[in-house]
Amino acid sequence: MKPEKPNYFDLVYQVVRLIPSGRVTNYGSIAQYLGIKSGARMVGYAMNAAHTMADVPAHRVVNSQGLLTGKEHFETSTKMQELLEKEGVKVVKDKVQNFDKVYWNPDVELAL
Numbered sequence: 001m002k003p004e005k006p007n008y009f010d011l012v013y014q015v016v017r018l019i020p021s022g023r024v025t026n027y028g029s030i031a032q033y034l035g036i037k038s039g040a041r042m043v044g045y046a047m048n049a050a051h052t053m054a055d056v057p058a059h060r061v062v063n064s065q066g067l068l069t070g071k072e073h074f075e076t077s078t079k080m081q082e083l084l085e086k087e088g089v090k091v092v093k094d095k096v097q098n099f100d101k102v103y104w105n106p107d108v109e110l111a112l
Contacts, residue, residue: 008036012046013053015106019060022087023104024096026064033106040064048073059083060104066096 015030027040027047036042043061050056051073059080063069071080071094081091090097 008042009046009049011036012043013050013056015110016047016050016056016058016061018106018110019057019104021057022089023102024060024062024066024084024089024099025104025106026062026066028064029105029107030061033110044070051075057083062096066099066103068094068096 011034012030015033016025019025027043030043031039047058047061047070050058051070058070059074061070068080068084068091071077074080081094084091084096089102096102
């Protein structure tokens with residue numbers, strides 16, 4: 001009997017759980033790390049389903065320019081920003097400031 005293959009969303013959540021507090025990554029970087037051909041859009045679908053999961057820090061995943069494109073999936077329109085700012089990430093007009101300094105690249109950070 002073959003072992004059950006992990007579900008795509010579960011793989012995304014495993015990576016997102018590794019993003020340190022005060023750092024952010026983007027949908028495309030997660031997709032690239034996982035080698036998923038369906039790419040950033042599928043990571044977005046996974047993140048949309050994760051916003052009510054307490055153990056998945058969905059607020060740490062933004063778009064490639066640092067925009068809080070997933071904010072409408074939180075309980076309020078400002079919750080994503082509030083969570084990031086609580087961790088020390090500065091956000092102005094729905095955009096992470098100093099994105100290059102707080103960006104967490106799973107290809108680099110999780111390299112063996």
